[in-house]
Amino acid sequence: MKTASMEPIEMAEKILSSRKYRNLNIPPETVVDLISRALDHGLKPDKAVDDAREKLHNIVAPYLGDPDYADAMQELSQISVFPNNRDLKEFSLKMLQSHASTKERIPVMDEFYSRLFEVTGNPSSLLDLACAMQPFAHPWMRLPTDCDYYAYDLHKPRVDLINLFFQSAGVKGRAYYGDILLQPPQFKADMAFFFKEAHRFDQRQKGCNRNFWLALDVRWLVVSLPAANLTGRFDLADRQRRLVTGTLDGLDWPVTEILTGNELVFCIRKHND
Numbered sequence: 001m002k003t004a005s006m007e008p009i010e011m012a013e014k015i016l017s018s019r020k021y022r023n024l025n026i027p028p029e030t031v032v033d034l035i036s037r038a039l040d041h042g043l044k045p046d047k048a049v050d051d052a053r054e055k056l057h058n059i060v061a062p063y064l065g066d067p068d069y070a071d072a073m074q075e076l077s078q079i080s081v082f083p084n085n086r087d088l089k090e091f092s093l094k095m096l097q098s099h100a101s102t103k104e105r106i107p108v109m110d111e112f113y114s115r116l117f118e119v120t121g122n123p124s125s126l127l128d129l130a131c132a133m134q135p136f137a138h139p140w141m142r143l144p145t146d147c148d149y150y151a152y153d154l155h156k157p158r159v160d161l162i163n164l165f166f167q168s169a170g171v172k173g174r175a176y177y178g179d180i181l182l183q184p185p186q187f188k189a190d191m192a193f194f195f196k197e198a199h200r201f202d203q204r205q206k207g208c209n210r211n212f213w214l215a216l217d218v219r220w221l222v223v224s225l226p227a228a229n230l231t232g233r234f235d236l237a238d239r240q241r242r243l244v245t246g247t248l249d250g251l252d253w254p255v256t257e258i259l260t261g262n263e264l265v266f267c268i269r270k271h272n273d
């Protein structure tokens with residue numbers, strides 16, 4: 001690829017038209033941002049593209065798993081409205097199992113949400129940031145029926161599937177497609193979930209969590225991070241605590257920490273109003 005005379009958008013299009021990303025509709029501005037930052041750091045165009053490819057792989061994380069989106073869309077469009085809770089949970093579990101982040105939460109899912117809501121109280125509106133398949137855990141969250149649920153992801157097939165699921169499951173909410181680091185959600189909400197992603201944000205752009213967390217207009221920001229790596233062999237707890245305390249340095253936001261399953265959950269009280 002001759003990248004020397006190309007603009008970042010043209011370099012980004014090369015990456016996005018590859019077989020790996022073609023069907024995912026990743027926002028081009030995400031890749032332009034990765035390439036522009038690499039160029040700003042002094043990398044030559046070829047190296048900047050390599051760096052962006054590596055970072056994009058970590059952002060999209062295809063190794064964490066996916067359902068067959070076309071099949072799942074088809075199944076949902078035939079269901080239209082789930083006839084009962086058992087069918088709803090059966091479909092949801094299948095979706096949760098398809099992605100490593102939600103799969104490892106399944107054994108503790110019944111207590112996971114109730115333990116964190118014991119600290120925060122039940123939310124009346126919720127942002128699920130970098131949600132992946134987590135919205136399919138809605139039947140286990142026991143949210144108030146009028147709670148608005150806004151989910152965000154940059155993976156278009158996931159966002160489309162979640163929107164169809166919300167309709168069939170009667171969830172009062174919507175999934176939005178876009179890069180939340182470049183455009184943090186502007187909604188004022190009671191609570192935001194930001195699960196198992198802050199460490200990846202930091203790998204994408206060192207220190208970026210601070211401005212991102214500051215930009216969110218929420219009373220509670222609930223951040224979770226893996227307490228061990230996917231093989232379960234490396235204890236990551238101290239590293240994750242350093243990431244959270246470093247991000248909050250000098251901010252007077254009280255934190256309550258919970259350990260549930262393989263997840264450290266930091267309930268951060270942002271606003272008192």
Ligand SMILES: C[S@@+](CC[C@H](N)C(=O)[O-])C[C@H]1O[C@@H](n2cnc3c(N)ncnc32)[C@H](O)[C@@H]1O
Nearest residue numbers: 101130131132134153154155179180181195196
């Ligand atoms: C590790 S998964 C998150 C798992 C999920 N929050 C959970 O705990 O079950 C990462 C997800 O974040 C999405 N993502 C990564 N960076 C993003 C960004 N800047 N904006 C929106 N979504 C993003 C990816 O597409 C992927 O679906």
